[in-house]
Amino acid sequence: METSIHNDQDSDNATLDDEALLDPSDAAEIVPDDPDHPMDLDDEDEQADGQEEEIQLQNDSIAHFDLHSDSIFCIANHPTDSMIIATGGGDDTTYVFSADVPSPLLPPSYESNPSITRSSLQPIAKLQGHTDSVNAMTYTLGNGDYLLTGGLDGQVCVHSATTTGTAQPYCLLASAQEVPEINFLAPCPHPSYSNTFALGANDGSVWIYNIESQDKETHLQVVQAYYLHTESCTAGSWTSDGKLLATVSEDGSFYVWDPFGEAAAAGITSSSSGQAVVGLTAADQRFAVEDGLFSVAVSPNGAFAAVGGAHGMIRIVGIPRLNTNSSTSATQSLKGGGAKNKAGGKKQVTTSADTASSGSQTGQILASLQMQSESIETLAFSPHHPLLAAGSVDGSIVIFDSAHRFAVRRHVKEAHDGFAVVKVAFGGPKDEKEAWFLTSCGMDGVVKRWDCRGGGAAAGGTEAAAGGGRQTQQGLVKEWRGHRGEGEGGGVLGFVLTDGGKVVTAGDDGVSLVFT
DSSP: OHHHHHHHHHHHHHHHHHHHHOOGGGOOOOOOOOTTSOOOOOHHHHHHHHHHHHHHHOOOOSEEEOOOSSOEEEEEEOSSOTTEEEEEETTSOEEEEEOOOOOOSSOGGGOSSOOSOOOOOOEEEEEOOOSSOEEEEEEOSTTOOEEEEEETTSEEEEEEOSOOTTOOTTOEEEEEEOSSOEEEEEEOOOGGGTTEEEEEETTSOEEEEEEOTTOSSOSEEEEEEEOOOSSOEEEEEEOTTSSOEEEEETTSOEEEEOTTSHHHHTTOOOOTTSSEEEEEOTTSTTTOOTTOEEEEEEOTTSSEEEEEEGGGEEEEEEOOOTTOOOOOOHHHHTTOOOGGGSTTOSOOOOOHHHHOOSSTTTTOEEEEEEOOSSOEEEEEEOSSSSEEEEEETTSOEEEEETTTTTEEEEEETTTTTTSOEEEEEEOOOSSTTGGGEEEEEETTSOEEEEEOSOSGGGGTHHHHHHTTTOOOGGGEEEEEOOSOOSSTTTSEEEEEEOTTSOEEEEETTSOEEEEO
């Protein structure tokens, strides 16, 4: 009995202890650990993810090409068939494809049954042979007989872009490797030298090559080689007639070369270097740009060149014009041409680009500009109006009026939301209004189009009215999204404009998008 009593007491005590410790109604559900199950997100994280997903899903393109396995560093289109696109990337490969796809009648947001998936455009050719990234490319001008590719392996490769006899399109014709790395390739627009091109290298050298299709032993021949730059040659631009080549370097130097001897034949003496008709270096304090030069553009009629460098610095330098009948100096014309020379006038009278001669203004610094705070990565002159566009790493775009002492026409400080502007380009116009349009791309992953006329209604009032009263900010006409964006790994590293009004991009995300 004693044992029985102690057992009952122990049972009662255990029941009291259990009731005191845990009420079954308060018990939580026991969930076994699952290492693969994602952690719960709070409201703020869910909202942030929702916003990110919305950005990623916005795609304004009508087609895409995604066979590259790494970033697309360069892009070019054929001079006679602008829908033929070539791209080169970090996968050491070049692809050629056609962007000639029909434009949709309505944007995807208007479709009643939008397609969930879309196949990539298919390549016309896949070109290999480089052992490092393909970071420069161009077609030769004229008939576009050759596609040129340059790589970080120092190779320049020449591919036949036409079918000649039994040869297949885009077969490798020739290659050369004279430098450690190639920074740029520039085709010569001279009608007598349509198969000639220039390249700039990271060792500072500049090379001029000519392609001799009839010479079976040496298809690629060196015309000239220059070694005055002491650091990387970062950019180059031919004059519109193809007679002179302008290059810049990280050492802050600027040279204008006479590869065919036409300046010498015209009696234009060389600079003190004996190799260039114009030469300016950082030793000249008036010209010096600390930390180097990265971009160059020549005015359409060859009166002067604009060079852009670190800290937003731009220098305008007079260069010789060959076979010109004008006797008016660049400095005189920079004072402006009266009311009819103003933007929007019905007649564009001669500007500095039309009137500079090969006389005393050659090699003179005509203007020093600084409206932006970081490096000038891209420069472009309008072929239709006296405008110069400059894009900077600080994310801004500045439009200068070259007919009025390079006065600032517009300064768009947040053109690409604080991300670097990679390229600006004026396109061929379909009408008088589009002659004022500038296209830009940046590391924000967006391509934008701007109206470079004055502010207010002239800068896109029609677009503002169509948007239900929403004003077009600082001349923004249109923007296209679809790349990842947000800086490195998602920006737009270049684009080309087609005759059909399309924009085709080179994406840091490894995708080329076709916009219309």
